[in-house]
Amino acid sequence: MKKLPDISQDVSQWYNEVVYKAELAEQSPVRGCIVIRPYGWALWENIKSVLDARIKETGHKNASFPLLIPESFMKREAKHVEGFAPELAIVTVAGGKELEEPLVIRPTSETIVHYMFAKWIKSWRDLPLKINQWANVVRWEMRTRPFLRTTEFFWQEGHTAHTSKEEAHEEALLMLDEYVKLAQDYLAIPVIAGEKSATERFAGADATYTFEGIMMDGKALQMGTSHMLSRNFAKSFEIEYQNKEGVLENPYLTSWGVTTRLIGAVIMTHGDQKGIIMPPRVAPIQIVIIPIYRKGSEEVVREAVQELYSKLSKKYRVELDEDDSKSPGAKFYEWELKGVPLRIEVGPRDVENKSVMVGNRVTGEKTPLELDGIDAAVGGMLEAMHTELFDRAQKRLKDHWKHEAKLDTFGPAMDKDAGAYQTGWCGEIACEDKLKPFKGSIRCVLKNKSFDSCFACDKNSERDVLVAKSY
């Protein structure tokens, strides 16, 4: 097989090839859509199952809203239609006839969810209403990249309604916090959370919170967002309830989502020249067992690997690679490419010594391990790998993260070598726009204040911002 492009020279090209070679996805015949292959989909299923449990534990219920939305719904909230109109895929013919009103494939479901909310919310007793949906959505993007930006993608979208602004705000921040935990505790990706500037807000939100990862090339990736929606949504869809005093009020709404882009973030954060590295807690395969046959002892080895497989697969996600058309070397290459955290090799001498050789995909080390007590030992190794991956990414994040007072200084550096720049900002779009020639943007507004003035003018800066190039 052809080698992967040099990751230290061209991460972007490396990414484009590794996605297909590791069999995570495949290009489809439909523009901008990918086929997510079993290995990629299993990663998504694992991420989904972790997050779904948290969504339910925090009091949300899953439901399902239609894929198709009447075109007129999209137009009810002025900023929303402005934001999404250029990206819509529109059904004009169905059942052999031209439709009276075209239907759009949901680019996001606020409009149809709020239409239903208006039916369900009558009294303060119906609030808070906390709904989530796992779904596919379609946005006709101009430039697409597998997982990072595709025409159809998969996500969860939470939609909630509350009696007070404070409660809605807490909800938006709570879910942002859940996302940050998912990224850090399961994907082993350190992230920076903050608020989007007005320019980068969700179409129709009063505030958008984001969490951004800094990829290995120093570019930022928006990994998910949580929105405090404008009151216009509740008003446009006539969502009204009687408060405790019997007065009609509009509730406060939030929405929040993460997508299959998280798979892209995993690849872009943890990969190396050999391929991708799966974070152990969500890895589709945590351990691969490879038998090393020598003439005359095939049966002994076969029995040993099968016993080991049935022992370990009770606790871990294990693959036993018994494909006899491939050499052990070819198998090592393939499973390293696919980023399986642990590789266990079992040869006749290992069987004799009641031990095995374990290869660590993160450190590259090979360690002998006694068969006795191996199930606990590999558990410890997987946990250590999670920490190692996180620390490694954290270190790189710190290397990329610089404090700079003025665009004159960091602009050219950012343009050339990417990187994340913490700086001051006056809050005005005119200054924000000055980042464009350097291909940067404000990724988020932080809580800190370490600069007195804006990166581009002499006006005061209230809070720091994080500036970077982005995917």
Added chain:
Amino acid sequence: MKKLPDISQDVSQWYNEVVYKAELAEQSPVRGCIVIRPYGWALWENIKSVLDARIKETGHKNASFPLLIPESFMKREAKHVEGFAPELAIVTVAGGKELEEPLVIRPTSETIVHYMFAKWIKSWRDLPLKINQWANVVRWEMRTRPFLRTTEFFWQEGHTAHTSKEEAHEEALLMLDEYVKLAQDYLAIPVIAGEKSATERFAGADATYTFEGIMMDGKALQMGTSHMLSRNFAKSFEIEYQNKEGVLENPYLTSWGVTTRLIGAVIMTHGDQKGIIMPPRVAPIQIVIIPIYRKGSEEVVREAVQELYSKLSKKYRVELDEDDSKSPGAKFYEWELKGVPLRIEVGPRDVENKSVMVGNRVTGEKTPLELDGIDAAVGGMLEAMHTELFDRAQKRLKDHWKHEAKLDTFGPAMDKDAGAYQTGWCGEIACEDKLKPFKGSIRCVLKNKSFDSCFACDKNSERDVLVAKSY
């Protein structure tokens, strides 16, 4: 709340109302599409999780194929396009422009899956290839009913490729068998499995296997199908592999699916005048705990129900209904409507006696149960309810199931009172067509042979068929 329509008089009207009143679904503003509400979606999630585990255990892997399919793909297999063309929803505009080639929203994914199979299958070593996808599909149906027939619905679609016809055939039957087990062992629905007649086959299949439930009004409901596809699919999509002798061959293909229609089957099989009845093994809520407060002892009861809740929810799906705006009577009514299998009432005297009162949704009985050992006791009750539900449905199936030699006899009866008729058939469409005036159809061809001649002519009958009206 208004009473449900009389189920013994008009099941159909009862069904239409109970679906909404029990908050399983709600009509949406999009023609033929429903919103599946949390209570309905939780049932689907439970069904999905049972079946998904079986699909994986039988060696299939989940993946994801695009929602949108180039229109030309649909036309490659002649019978396939003929079957689906009238039902297609078509995207003609996207990203603000008319598309050069329109895209159809998948009504089923054979065409795009086979296009990808052609890329993945090169050698006999790549076979069998066994893929499954959980997805939404759209078919522009003329008459829709919540869950039973909706424009958009949810399903899993399995797609496999094999080197031999026998192996493919085994696969199609294996998955049919898994479906039958799902229906009987989890949904408590007895079913009849068999082969579809040529008229009722999937568009482009050589053989379609089906499993049919007989609903409480004696009408049949096709609950899912498994297909042995025609070789045309493999040929049209140029799926070719080198066999062990190095010769290029087309593989044999299957596909199989069950949908959110299963929810409709559950409602139509187990409901009664009080509402739906959830089969205990997949019930979203298996047990509801209702505190009965008396003045002065509120605190004692509150503590007791909370303790009971935390005990039982470790093992079961439990809801504690502490809504103090509703009387216990109103709560009983609501949870009966929603079909929660067990209701546990806890009042001050129960707390004193260290016992509770348990209501059984299937039998309607109320039994006192000691708090000591209650977690095992309710487990036993839930299992008994599953059996009771299945037996009840089985008995009704037998009541509806008659053996009749000639259409002259059973035709008018079927037209008037529905029912399932096992009879002989010569295999010819002309005779099959004679069922139409009586609103019946051949639901499936059975393995038995208990009649010498056809129900409509004097020609020989090789195998029995099951004839019924259907949903």
